[in-house]
Amino acid sequence: EAGVTQFPSHSVIEKGQTVTLRCDPISGHDNLYWYRRVMGKEIKFLLHFVKESKQDESGMPNNRFLAERTGGTYSTLKVQPAELEDSGVYFCASSRRTDFSGNTIYFGEGSWLTVV
Amino acid sequence: EDKVVQSPLSLVVHEGDTVTLNCSYEVTNFRSLLWYKQEKKAPTFLFMLTSSGIEKKSGRLSSILDKKELSSILNITATQTGDSAIYLCAVVGRAGAGNMLTFGGGTRLMVKP
Secondary structure (H helix, E strand, O other): OOOOEEEOOEEEEOOOOOEEEEEEOOOOOOEEEEEEEEOOOOOEEEEEEEOOEEEEOOOOOOOOEEEEOHHHOOEEEEEOOOOHHHOEEEEEEEEOOOOOOHHHEEEOOOEEEEEO | OOEEEEEOOEEEEEOOOOEEEEEEEEOOOEEEEEEEEEOOOOOEEEEEEOOOOOOEEEOOEEEEEEOOOOEEEEEEOOOOHHHOEEEEEEEEEEEOOEEEEEEOOOEEEEEEO
C-alpha cells in the first residue's frame, strides 16, 4: 500500500511568490489533514478535509493560505503571497476514519518550505 | 486552547543509557495520547495510550499515561544509536464533529556510540 506522498519535498522561494504544495493521501482515506511545523515550534494543525469538504479549518493562519481537495482525492495547499514566517515543514496526513486511533493516521514525509 | 509540552527539549546520551521523555498536556475532552518517532521525515507511530496506569511496551520502548497528572512518559532502555530521533507526543481531543491532534514540541534525542 502506497503511503501518503507529498510534493515538492523541498522548496525555496522568494518573499511575495506563490507556492503550491500537493498531498496524495492513501487510497480510500476520506480524511486528509494538513499540519505545519515552523522553526523551533511544535507541529500545528491547519485543517481537515473529509472527502472534498473542509471539516475544520480553524488552524489556517490567514487568508494567504488556501487549501483545496477537488474530487476528494489529492489536496493542494497554496500560499500566496508567501512571507518569511511561512517557512517550515508542511505535513499532510490521512486516515480512513475521523474518529482515529493513533495507528490509523499516516503522515507524509513533509514539504520543506523556505521563504527568503 | 489545547496545549502539549514535552521535556527535555533535547538530550544527548551514550549507547546503553536509559532515557525518560516527558509529556504533559492540557486538552479538553481528552481521548488518547500518542507517541511518534520522527527520524528523517515522516513521524512514525509508536504508542497510543488511553487508560491511566497501563504500560505499553514494544521492545526497549515503553510508555505509560497518568491522567491524574495529565502526563505521560516514554522510556527507552539500553539506548542504541538508531534511537536518535525527535520523539513527538500528541494528544487527541474531541473538537466539533471530529478529533483534533495537538502536538508537543518534541524531544530531540541523540545517542552517541
